[in-house]
Amino acid sequence: MTYESFAYWYDELMKEAPYDKWKEFVNKKVEQYGRKGTKRLLDVGCGTGELAVRLAQSGFSVTGVDQSENMLAIAQTKAEQHHVHIEFFEQDMRDLNGFSPFDAVLIFCDSLNYLPTEQDVQQTFRRIYELLHKDGLLLFDVHSIYKMDHIFQDAVFASNDESISYIWLCNALDTPHTVVHELTFFVQEEDGRYERYDEDHIQRTFPAFQYEQWLKEAGFTVMEISADFTDRPLHDAAERLFFVAKK
16 A cells, blocks of 8 residues: 555544554563564554654664655655654565565554555565564554454544544455555645545555464464553454464
8 A cells, every 4th residue: 555645644534543552552562572682674554654753763774664655755844853863665565575674563553554464474474584583573463353343343533623624434355354544635825725635545464373373384472462551362353463473
């Protein structure tokens, strides 16, 4: 998935996203499970660089990759404004290449849910395994089955701010645990008129045991699976699943 017009208003629409919680999760799990001296991180699906900048400010050496050229342009500007050095690359997570080994690879904000097939997820895990040092970590989150099949099922979200408003419709597709997010947003131009933009985003998830199996098949040891930014084990009403796997 490549964000087009949406990239320029992504930060405004995602201003409530829990970036600090993702940063805390990384710090905690790297300290708990990471190789000694973990420093070099790859942020996959880095978007506009919100998490990458926070991690760089925490002392990590961060590289960001994303499929959206527009997102990466915003991320680069943001890194410069915050006086942190981050290299950004336009790449597909299924075919990451050209990097020396990392201490940890991150895929947050349900970026992995944009992969449409089982084979895509498996290929991504295999590719990341090759990019990690021995004892390196893969940290990621995904939407739960419960969230996809119940919370997103025929859901409507909306916001009506002065400069930007949106209507967000969620509809299930025939593929199991898959939804299409139909986004319509209205942005106020300099002359006061509102311009309309439309984008569709398709996301899919799989059962936790399936991700665990694919990680093991790729060579990882699964260290932990938890729910919703807590240390709690999975439960039926969990919305976001977190995985920690070690090479």
